Amino acid sequence: MSAEQALAPGLDVLPETASVHWRPRVDEARLRRLGALWTLTTVAHVVPFLGAAVALMALNPLSLPVALACIAHAWVIPELYAQRGANVVRPRTRAADGPERRAAGLLGDLVGHDARDLHADTSLVLEPGRLGVWLVGEAGALLLAGRGGRRAYCYCVTVDGRVAGASELPSGDRVAHLLLALRADEQGFATVANLSFSGARWRLRRRVRPAMRPAIDAAVASLDRRSSSRA
């Protein structure tokens, strides 16, 4: 049987989407709505604290310490959300050297030279998609989308831990699992994954590990190149 014949009808949709059948399939419009909802939620958290700080100072300047505490809350809450987003690409426990090397070799075969180098430096694989540019990690993926990739979406997604052997996979294999699923059905991938954070790229960039920040810069550069070639 040839590869074309083996592609049965319906297999262009990620089978894992069946386990989240109640979720609408993620497309560009839904992604924008989700982003707007996150922005609205952030504003709803920040504005009351800032308002309270202003009101307290207007009522009595002696309440300055409480007003400062309110301002701190208004700052910390979005930061905590961004940290939650950055955590999706936090490196996990590594397997023994041998399996890690074999897994990295297979992953290297799946991606291009530049993506391979970037993964070696940052543990993230850059993968251009229709929704934006993805950075795939071991247990999650970042999506930079919108104009110039200003908005980041952080997805928590991993090899299904209920399946035997999933927890023993080397890190390269975990990335390869996500990468293959993403390549097979990008919208399905975004549907199956849990959105942990959506917000400004700069906010996320500050919260990821310094070693991973070049991957975000590379994703932005990739988006810029794409915009230039379209113009």
Next chain:
Amino acid sequence: MSKLIRMDHTGHSTLAEWTADDPAAVDAAVTAFRAELERGYLAMVTTGPGHAAQVRELPLDAPLVILRLPISGG
């Protein structure tokens, strides 16, 4: 030579290798392929740069067939 590999705790394991003109190797590969699908693995082939597809039958002309586990939201 085509390869059927499974991503597992060793990095990956080669389960079968075949060429289309070797019926015995093809039979062995098809048997191994179906056994892994029964275990819950999903079979993927690369269909071009940045593209992959799931297959339910062993594509004999594909140079590499990769078996992966299902994913889920974390």
